[in-house]
Amino acid sequence: MPSAPQRLDLLDPADVARLGGIEIVAEGVVEGFLAGMHRSPFRGFSVEFTEHRAYQPGDELRYLDWRILGRSDRLFVKQFEEETNLRSMILVDASKSMAWHGAPERLTKRAYADRLAAALALILLRQRDATGLVTFDEQVRHVIPARVKAGQWTRIVRGLLDTPDGQGTAAHAALQRLTALLARRGMVVLLSDLLFDRDLALTALRYLRHRGHQVIVFHIMDPAEVELGGPPEVRFRDPESSVSVVVRPRELARAYADTVRREIAAWRKACRRHGIAYHHVQTDLPFGMALRLLT
């Protein structure tokens, strides 16, 4: 009995990563993702309204025109036309904390972010959006300006591969530099574990939002960072700051989980307040599911 063909975008990220390099993985993920979506996933932020048509069962309710419904009591949905001049910049945190995984069988946060960024860039470039890349740690490491020309995706992938794991993280510096690079209104996607000063980073993101950019934040965490585990007693060391603390994980697990939940909630609340889309992603989440968060 032949096995059913599997979509890479729904497989375990670590299993997918073992299939090959970033390009192969990203292309496989995007193919599966787009096949599942049947149409561009980003309708609504890179397209413009063209006409109405009558509602048919199966149409998404969010595209109902409620004003027509209120006036004429008839159901119409909005039709959109894709644009090709959207400028997107993908920011990938390359700090040392991203080069960590809680278990050998899982991808590091950086590896996960690279593959997710490559897939996202491929989707954007296929719908002819100008897409660029910025990698950073304590400083901006690599900048690929947003273009739509052929070979842009290869350059982006090369940029990801050429960026080594850094040391500290200074996200606000990278974001401030990005504002100079993004003169036109566009979309900014930040892939990071957000282990930096929240207020400074939010200041920079809020500035981008103020300039009219659509800002999306992927908060990438390893599952081991959410649920504390380990030996009965252990000294945990921050790979970036070398600050260490001796704890008994079993004793501190509950308090730690509460702290992480509060931190995520704080990020989510702050982002929502400033019109920033926030998504918490764990590295065991299939890439397709992560991409679907954007739709």
Add this chain to the structure above:
Amino acid sequence: MSFIHPLALLGLAAAAIPALLHLLQRRIPPELDFPPVRYLSAAERESARRLRLRHLLLLILRTALIVAIVLAAARPLVRVKGAGGGAHEPTALVIILDNSPSSGAVVDGRLVLDRLRVAAHSSIARTTSADRVWLMLSDGVLRGGTRDALLATVDSTRSGWQRLDLVQAVERAARLVEAQPLPGREVHLLSDLQSTALAEGRAEVPQGVRVLAIAPGRAVANRGIAAVTVSEGAAVIALSGSAASGGDTPQPVPVTIRIGGGRRGEVGARGLATPEGGQAVTVSLPAQSLAPGWWVGEAQLEPDELRADDRRPFAWRVASPARVTATAGAGSFVAAALAVLQEGRRVATGRDVMISGGEPPTGARAIVQPPADPALVGQANRALASRGVQWGWGPAGTPGPIVTSELAVLNGVQVVRRYRLERAGSGESGAEGVLATVNGEPWLVRSGNVVLLGSRLDTAWTALPAAPGFVPFVDALVNRIVAGEAEVAAAEGAPRVVFRTRGADTIGATVFGPDAREADLTPATAALAIAALGGKEGTDVLTADQFAAERFSGTRRADVSGMLLVFALLLAAAELGVATRTR
């Protein structure tokens, strides 16, 4: 507090295990990279106080758990008050079970001994393997042994025939337990507490020894035969006893005597002792019993509350009249006494026994007085020596009263002139053959078939010829003493007569029976008993219920190991709760 297994307390060292584990766990932990240390630090800051409290609580709970288990294993005993059960500290205990004859009395339809035996049984049953227990009966012997052995002894104990001096018994018991290296020391006196048993002396009870006596029952009327003596064809029966606590009017007491038995047949006689007649009744003996020989009889009273003293055997000898001749030197008093005895057919004329006054002894048996002339003493001594007599007269002795256990009639009679009787050749006065003394020196001795007197039987030498006992004395001299016969003796024991013999001759008898004081069932008052048995400090006279409650109360302990185990379980549950709930 004390412990049944104190060695188990060594386990308390294990109480340090939780603290040691805590310290040992403070080793260098493994180091791991963990990016979100900032979250950890925040979580730890928030939980630091809770975690410190948890650690402290767990340390306390675990240490207390070990301490509780170790203490439970050591079986701690804590002092408790009140009656009832519970363990007690190791105790040295002497149980005095008074099974003297009076314990056979029936009071309120029940033997006194049964009541005492129940208390003894209960006391022994309450002892533990850590106690040391002895049992003393009226024979005064301290019996050790296992609990089961002592219980068996108590169960098999019957009323005996020996009297128990409670003062001496308690003093001995108190000394014994006081010498034991145990924390508790008790003497349980289970007796009817006859006042006669507490009349003499006062027990010295060491400090720290508790004497617990069970209170006696009510007084009951009793009458017993104290002694029976036979003389001049009549039996004199001395009675003893006690009146009931209600003070009933004394009633006449019928007495029956039975004499003889066996081939001689049995003859009997009856008498009646009235209250006006005092404590003795005289019953004439049947004529048949006046024939020569040893006779045995038994006097009996009507049955009453105490049967042991209701009968008493007696024995006497009816001898053929001795054929006696007194020389001229024997003196007029001797001649007069012999005349009286001859008239009463106690002696006859003959030469079997010669009574002389310093002349050389002749005849088969001789009674010799010192010569009146001191110059003849040496000659008389030589004559005695030639006959093989080992005694002779020495220098004059000092005046004084006669003291003797052989002839009651002589006791206290004054002697004003005498010679010291000395063993020939040695100049010493040995005790062998001495029948009476004056000032500790022999006055009347027997050597073979010769009896020597230290004084002449004359009022110039001694008051004896003028005393009422002179004729009986001469009677005893010629009929019994010179023949080497002893008086009928009395002794304590089961009623019976035991004859003493020398060769083929019967020379005496011992009549056994209970001590006459046993018949007096009047119990001592609590105050008298306490005073006689050690005083208020350490002696209590208690009812049966009080006795059951008070024994071992000085050292009564409750074993709290069960409570400790329950406490340990609660601690374990609390530890489990804290350890799991706070994770």
